[in-house]
Amino acid sequence: MPQKTIDFGKYGARGVKGSDAVARKLDELAGGITTPVTVxxxxxxxxxxxxxxxxxxxxxxxxxxxxxxxxxxxxxxxxxxxxxxxxxxxxxxxxxxxxxxxxxxLLRRLNRQGRGTRVEIHPLNQSQVPRPLQRVVEYRTLNVRRWDGIVAAWATGDRQGLEAAWDDTIVDLGSQWGQYEYVTNIGFAA
Known part of the structure; x- marks a missing residue:
């Protein structure tokens, strides 16, 4: 994809891959045992x-x-x-x-019979980037209607598949989708 970030963080930007943030949120929604495994x-x-x-x-x-x-x-x-x-x-x-x-x-809850789920995308943190090198990025929302590929990749632990599925989803943001490859946080509820 032409807008892939090659050298993220070179000038001090901080964040995580959007697909990793989605996986973290899906893990949170999946719930489960919260007591540490060491106990x-x-x-x-x-x-x-x-x-x-x-x-x-x-x-x-x-x-x-x-x-x-x-x-x-x-x-x-x-x-x-x-x-x-x-x-x-x-x-x-x-x-x-x-x-x-x-x-x-989880897939049934996220798809909501075709209505989808609203996703909040918080942009990367540029507070450490020198002023002339900062991009103009803003908080965005996106209604994701097709979670099948994302949830399937997450369930099998396929990081590359999850990254590809997430990239295919954020293309719906328009021409600026590449600016949201790395984010501070991604939030959604199901």
């Missing part, structure tokens, strides 16, 4: 979520939690605790399975 209550809650059915156990294995059933039982009964590496695997598997489980419901 016993956090990892046991995640393990209960990942092991309550045979289907969720299979999804956890596919997501990278490849310990034996005996080890899982020992963890759940409190006889043993997972190592730091296994805690990271538990958390990653939980996020992957949770995303997959809520994606369909």
């Amino acid at each position: 016993k209550r956090g990892w046991t809650a995640r393990l209960h979520y990942l092991t309550r059915t045979a289907r969720s156990r299979q999804a956890a294995r596919e997501a990278g939690l490849t310990v034996t059933d005996r080890t899982l039982t020992a963890w759940l009964q409190g006889r043993r605790s997972p190592s730091k590496a296994n805690l990271a695997r538990i958390d990653a598997a939980y996020r992957t399975v949770r995303r997959h489980n809520v994606a369909r419901h």
